[in-house]
Amino acid sequence: MRYSQERLYAMNSFAYRIKRIAALTLALLTLAALTACGEKPDPADPSASVIDVADDPASPVTAAPTAVPTPTPEPTPVPTDTPEPTATPRPSQAANPSYQGRTIYLTFDDGPYKYTDQVLDILDQYNIKATFFTVGNFVKAYPEQAKHIVERGHVLGCHSQTHEMANLYHGTDGFKKELNQWRETVKSVFGYDAGAYVMRFPGGTTNSTIGGRKNRGPYVEAANSLGYKAFDWNVCLNDRWLAGNKDGLPLNEYFWKSYLDSLSMYKNIEPLVFLIHDTEPESVKILPRVIEDLIAKGFKFGVCTDLDDNYLM
Numbered sequence: 001m002r003y004s005q006e007r008l009y010a011m012n013s014f015a016y017r018i019k020r021i022a023a024l025t026l027a028l029l030t031l032a033a034l035t036a037c038g039e040k041p042d043p044a045d046p047s048a049s050v051i052d053v054a055d056d057p058a059s060p061v062t063a064a065p066t067a068v069p070t071p072t073p074e075p076t077p078v079p080t081d082t083p084e085p086t087a088t089p090r091p092s093q094a095a096n097p098s099y100q101g102r103t104i105y106l107t108f109d110d111g112p113y114k115y116t117d118q119v120l121d122i123l124d125q126y127n128i129k130a131t132f133f134t135v136g137n138f139v140k141a142y143p144e145q146a147k148h149i150v151e152r153g154h155v156l157g158c159h160s161q162t163h164e165m166a167n168l169y170h171g172t173d174g175f176k177k178e179l180n181q182w183r184e185t186v187k188s189v190f191g192y193d194a195g196a197y198v199m200r201f202p203g204g205t206t207n208s209t210i211g212g213r214k215n216r217g218p219y220v221e222a223a224n225s226l227g228y229k230a231f232d233w234n235v236c237l238n239d240r241w242l243a244g245n246k247d248g249l250p251l252n253e254y255f256w257k258s259y260l261d262s263l264s265m266y267k268n269i270e271p272l273v274f275l276i277h278d279t280e281p282e283s284v285k286i287l288p289r290v291i292e293d294l295i296a297k298g299f300k301f302g303v304c305t306d307l308d309d310n311y312l313m
């Protein structure tokens with residue numbers, strides 16, 4: 001079929017107009033998408049509006065568990081609403097953005113406790129080794145669970161003797177005393193020094209009793225002077241910060257969401273250190289699901305004694 005010159009011109013002109021409209025629409029859609037993305041805070045950006053709960057005076061303050069004055073079969077577990085919150089990441093720690101082949105460090109705090117054996121069974125099932133930051137008074141109260149941690153190839157780390165903030169953060173003498181008491185407790189329970197030289201500050205190094213990041217220096221130096229490397233965390237279940245559950249989700253959903261959110265928020269940080277409490281039955285319940293998700297994402301698992309330096313938020 002042949003078209004007249006006029007008809008060809010009209011057809012080209014029409015096609016041109018359609019193309020212009022399509023291009024304009026595409027440009028508008030792209031602009032809208034970029035604007036939406038741009039409003040999300042960048043976790044690697046220190047100016048991003050990530051709330052540092054540890055330094056937030058409005059948040060619950062004390063992270064101290066009820067101490068175990070004498071060994072009893074059922075020491076009172078650490079109060080569930082204690083903030084051991086996740087702090088703001090620092091940009092200097094940015095690293096590999098993908099998960100495949102990376103190592104994540106599972107750490108269990110505040111035990112040993114009556115659920116610790118269940119955690120050990122789950123870890124065995126997936127052939128994973130982890131770090132347990134234990135409280136000396138609980139090592140005394142649950143000696144069998146403490147021994148199982150070591151016998152089954154995990155790292156027995158220090159989380160102070162009493163977990164009492166008042167004992168820990170009113171001068172480095174009291175802080176050092178707590179670390180030394182923990183080691184003496186481990187020696188007496190095991191009959192030898194089964195404790196590793198890795199530790200976690202109760203409440204983290206940025207907790208409000210210590211006075212936040214700006215005041216932690218002497219305490220970190222004190223830990224290091226006794227041979228310990230100190231480890232904060234970035235990934236967590238928020239299983240000691242139920243106040244963060246603003247939507248009133250069932251615990252398993254809140255923990256799952258906290259896990260996904262924190263992993264996503266800190267995905268560029270190295271190392272990824274995951275805080276879980278082996279004193280919380282709901283945390284133990286969700287553990288297999290979390291581990292399977294980490295495996296599916298391509299993670300390997302390590303222990304804190306493999307790390308060469310402190311990890312401080």
Ligand SMILES: [Zn+2]
Nearest residue numbers: 109110202203
């Ligand atoms: Zn703790």
